Amino acid sequence: MxxxxxxxxxxxxxxxxxxxxxxxxxxxxxxxxxxxxxxxxxxxxxxxxxxxxxxxxxxxxxxxxxxxxxxxxxxxxxxxxxxxxxxxxxxxxxxxxxxxxxxxxxxxxxxARTLPDAMTHGLDGILTMRSIADADRLRRALAKAKRVVVVGGGYVGLEVASIAVRMGHAVTIVEMTDRVLKRVAGAPTAQAIEELHVRHGAPVLTNAQLKGLSGHHGTVSGVSLGSGTLLPADLVLVAIGxxxxxxxxxxxxxxxxxxxxxxxxxxxxxxxxxxxxxxxxxxxxxxxxxxxxxxxxxxxxxxxxxxxLGRPVEYEPVPWFWSDQYDATLQTAGLALDYDDILAVSMEPGRSAFWYFRDGLAVAVDTMNDAKTHMAARRLFGARVELRRELLLKPDSTSCSTFVQPPCRLDQ
Ligand SMILES: Cc1cc2nc3c(=O)[nH]c(=O)nc-3n(C[C@H](O)[C@H](O)[C@H](O)COP(=O)(O)OP(=O)(O)OC[C@H]3O[C@@H](n4cnc5c(N)ncnc54)[C@H](O)[C@@H]3O)c2cc1C
Missing domain, CATH: 3.50.50.60 (FAD/NAD(P)-binding domain)
Structure with a gap:
């Protein structure tokens, strides 16, 4: 052949x-x-x-x-x-x-993961977001909707929520775990993101169990939660991974x-x-x-x-990711897996970094509006430089002096 x-x-x-x-x-x-x-x-x-x-x-x-x-x-x-x-x-x-x-x-x-039919009853106005076709559908629905419920506090849901808020919609974010970004980020990052949404007028309901969706004339009209709360909605984005x-x-x-x-x-x-x-x-x-x-x-x-091609090179990634919500850009370098400590570094209002450590060594960092730290971290992780916690805290450190700011611990 x-x-x-x-x-x-x-x-x-x-x-x-x-x-x-x-x-x-x-x-x-x-x-x-x-x-x-x-x-x-x-x-x-x-x-x-x-x-x-x-x-x-x-x-x-x-x-x-x-x-x-x-x-x-x-x-x-x-x-x-x-x-x-x-x-x-x-x-x-x-x-x-x-x-x-x-x-x-x-x-x-x-x-995109979807909700079971027993919950959605084939109602219109319940959308997911994965492709251009999905985005077109969502855009058309947003042009008509007033009350939007976003199910799922992951990146996609949060990004769409921020846009819907900016378009003037009443938006509620429903998250079944105790915080947003549970799979991908630590508690301090999640807290900063939740505060961002709440500040813009979008409530974030955590520990919220979805009971079912109700409709009127075949279109979604509400989301009911296990707590008994009924959230009126003419558009539901299901963004559950x-x-x-x-x-x-x-x-x-x-x-x-x-x-x-x-x-x-x-x-x-x-x-x-x-x-x-x-x-x-x-x-x-x-x-x-x-x-x-x-x-x-x-x-x-x-x-x-x-x-x-017969020239195998091992895949040893330094994962990175970004997300835009309102005027904030969240970026992640490294992978926050098995970490035992988080250090929150606040540079100025709206600009911060959340470092993840395992056994005293940095494994990842989430930054908000701080592309410089993000890029530096990617470089250093890529070069397999050991970033010790003490180094990040030492003001006269040469290798990472750009990172060093008065630390504040949010995780204790
Ligand atoms: C709304 C959204 C926002 C995102 N934002 C970010 C971000 O900010 N930063 C980031 O890093 N990543 C982001 N991602 C993730 C990123 O886009 C994906 O990780 C990336 O596109 C994956 O690339 P891929 O080649 O695996 O799949 P894709 O680029 O999705 O391409 C796979 C293609 O294969 C097709 N396909 C599947 N099965 C078959 C089949 N049997 N026959 C033929 N074709 C098939 C699919 O339909 C699709 O077109 C986002 C994803 C989404 C959906």
Whole structure:
């Protein structure tokens, strides 16, 4: 069989892999199969500038059509891959087209988690946010709605909430755990973010158990909570996280555990099949983790390309992420896993950093409106510099003097 790579998915990871292959001189065919009608596009603006109407869908595309034509990268849009046949190394799409591969890359992303039908009763006005189509639906709904309930205090929900508030809507955020950003950030960061929303007039209801949604003439009209509270709503955004699209992988017998399990070089339990992006569960710090971020998609795409090219490079990421809410930019460098201490550093009103430590060494930092610290931390984590807690506190420290500010402990 001639050397050729088929990539399922046309997103950020898929593009990164294809570009890396071509940039490294790969001469076989490269075909990307994606179920959406767009060229590869970036999702972060969907819940930011795109929802605000400050940019258009075609501007979200990561590369123009000519780029793919020139680079010999075939992008098949509207192509849902429905099965993988490992014995004859081919994939089949919903319309029965078949593509053979010598190497297969799955970058099938994650999808928005939804509420059970028993709770939503098929009512209109209950939306999720993942794609351009979702953002368009949400934009249209926001133009008509007055009372918005956001279910889920994660990044996507909080970003949409901030935009809805700015549009003049009455917004309530409903979070089932004791604070927002529970999965991704520590308590001090969550507290700062909750305060930000409350300051802008959006109540954050934590420990709130969703009982059900009610409607009027087929459209949602309220959200009832276990506490007995009924929140009136003409629009409900369900932003309760993502689930990796693992079905294709599972059906073809690949190991699946929260995501599609890969080794350090992006390869699955099957030879010739690789995985990159949101759907990959990869080894990190002695466990398998899955990240939903642009950084992860881009770097894993590249790691997979290297493995395909026979020049494997281990994936050892320094994760980073950002979120825009109101006038605040929250950025994270590193991964706040297994930390035993948090140090909150406040520079001036509205500008702060929250450092996470394990055994006295910094493992991550969340910054608010402090891009300088974020970028410095990314550099230092990337260079595997040991950032000791004492160093961050010592005013005359040379290596990290930019970080040093009067500390205040919020976690004690
Ligand atoms: C609203 C929103 C805001 C975000 N904001 C940020 C942010 O601020 N910062 C950040 O770092 N990250 C952010 N993210 C996350 C980031 O966009 C994702 O982590 C990244 O896009 C993942 O890349 P990917 O290639 O794995 O998947 P995607 O880029 O999503 O692409 C995968 C593509 O594969 C398609 N596909 C899936 N299954 C099949 C199939 N069987 N056949 C064909 N095609 C298929 C999908 O429909 C999709 O088009 C955000 C995500 C969303 C939804």
């Amino acid at each position: 001639q050397d050729n790579v088929v990539i399922v998915g046309t997103g950020q990871a898929a593009l990164s892999c294809a570009v890396r292959l071509r940039d490294s001189g790969y001469e076989g065919a490269v075909t990307m199969l994606g179920d959406e009608p767009w060229l590869p596009y970036q999702r972060p603006p969907l819940s930011k500038v795109y929802l605000k109407g400050e940019t258009t869908a075609d501007r979200l595309e990561l590369r123009p059509q000519e780029f793919f034509a020139k680079g010999g990268i075939v992008v098949e849009r509207g192509s849902v891959v429905t099965s993988v046949n490992r014995s004859n190394r081919s994939v089949t799409t919903f319309d029965r087209r078949s593509y053979s591969y010598s190497k297969l890359v799955l970058s099938t992303d994650s999808r 993502g689930m990796a699209n693992v079905e294709l992988a599972a059906e073809t017998g690949l190991t699946v555990e929260n995501g599609i399990v890969v080794h350090r070089f992006g390869q699955t339990s099957a030879p010739h099949i690789y995985v990159a992006g949101d759907c990959a569960a990869f080894p990190f710090g002695g466990r398998l983790i899955r990240l939903e971020s642009v950084q992860n998609a881009i770097e894993q795409g590249s790691v997979v390309a290297n493995a395909i």
